[in-house]
Amino acid sequence: MTEVAILREDRDGPAPVRVRVPAKINLHLGVGDRRPDGFHDLTTVYQAVSLYDEVIAEPAGHWSAEVTGEGAGVLPVDERNLAVRAALLLANRAGVPAAVRLRLHKRIPLAGGLAGGSADAAGTLLACARLWELDLTRDELVEIAADLGSDVPFCLLGSVALGTGHGERVEPVDAVGQYHWVVAVADGELSTPAVYGEVDRLRDNGIGRYHDEVAPLLSVLAAGGDADRLGPLLHNDMAEAAVSLRPGLAEVLAAGASDGAVATLVSGSGPTVLYLARDEHHGHALAARLRLRGLARQIHYVTGPVAGAVVC
Incomplete structure (x- = not known):
């Protein structure tokens, strides 16, 4: 032990x-x-x-x-x-x-x-x-x-x-690869219990379902797959609920896509948004473009795993 x-x-x-x-x-x-x-x-x-x-x-x-x-x-x-x-x-x-x-x-x-x-x-x-x-x-x-x-x-x-x-x-x-992310911290806060509650409300109205299949994602991580392989496998069941409670997040997500992010993702219960970059140079460039947009109160370039x- x-x-x-x-x-x-x-x-x-x-x-x-x-x-x-x-x-x-x-x-x-x-x-x-x-x-x-x-x-x-x-x-x-x-x-x-x-x-x-x-x-x-x-x-x-x-x-x-x-x-x-x-x-x-x-x-x-x-x-x-x-x-x-x-x-x-x-x-x-x-x-x-x-x-x-x-x-x-x-x-x-x-x-x-x-x-x-x-x-x-x-x-x-x-x-x-x-x-x-x-x-x-x-x-x-x-x-x-x-x-x-x-x-x-x-x-x-x-x-x-x-x-x-x-x-x-x-x-x-x-997991053998290293990945490059831009973290956009949107204004305001989202209560995690409130987002769970919105997940439940949307499900009651037929919107959303439980995604529990992670084997393809784990295979890419184990193989050290690049960002283009990882991006399509990123997923968050809370994203629709977070956007429902904070509609402005849709613009933040779209900004990353238009500025060249490989993938965009709400982080956890939000309102932070993640953008996947291809490498360090791309990550810094993406962060700079997103700062110019002024859609978030903080922008961080980070790597993982650590x-x-x-x-x-």
């Missing part, structure tokens, strides 16, 4: 632990019909990309948190923050005091379908495990992560993975 790299050092007191953790995108997001318990089965293919938050865990007499960068002054720094909940849950499971000062420096946009909150929670689990010198296996951290949310286990692991259940059951998959949460 693989051990998480949690090293002990002789020192007068524990040093701060800095963890870098990536955003995620969904190359495929299949959403099942609403179940009697209110949840939806998911079939998703995750990829971690090179847009990072940083979590710093410092020794303290009691827990506290602060946020800089994206979301500063907006995100709560109490138990409503998923990173804080991660620290409290880990301390409870390990039977240690939740004595940590968390500093979250955010670049991943808020409520953009890129799992920024889940990334912070994953980074916090790893940082606090190191700070508190806990002997935890990778599987044990992933198990704790699953109790925090469907995207948290993947943000801990990174690279490429197949997610099932509510997305919390994560199975790494073979590693999950790592101590740095």
Whole structure:
């Protein structure tokens, strides 16, 4: 069983632990019909990309948190923050005091379908495990992560993975290529529960269905297929619902296509939009053209897959 790299050092007191953790995108997001318990089965293919938050865990007499960068002054720094909940849950499971000062420096946009909150929670689990010198296996951290949310286990692991259940059951998959993306962060936010609700409403009216076939996509990833092979296999069952709630997203999607993107895709529950580029040069050029259009408040060029949460 693989051990998480949690090293002990002789020192007068524990040093701060800095963890870098990536955003995620969904190359495929299949959403099942609403179940009697209110949840939806998911079939998703995750990829971690090179847009990072940083979590710093410092020794303290009691827990506290602060946020800089994206979301500063907006995100709560109490138990409503998923990173804080991660620290409290880990301390409870390990039977240690939740004595940590968390500093979250955010670049991943808020409520953009890129799992920024889940990334912070994953980074916090790893940082606090190191700070508190806990002997935890990778599987044990992933198990704790699953109790925090469907995207948290993947943000801990990174690279490429197949997610099932509510997305919390994560199975790494073979992927040998590198892909180039432009991430357009549209104005405003979309509530994930609201988008799920719109998926249900549209299905009740005969619009949309559950797409759970991912074998062709996984084959292309395993073979290192290029962008032209990958593009036609990208899919998101939540896209119609996101556009229904935010009609302006249709223009953002169309802009990427007209500017030469290999494929365009709503990221997760939106409103962030992804554009697949052929290579680095194409990605930078595409990002520049999209910035000139002014349709999004942020444009990022990123690559993937990248590693999950790592101590740095």
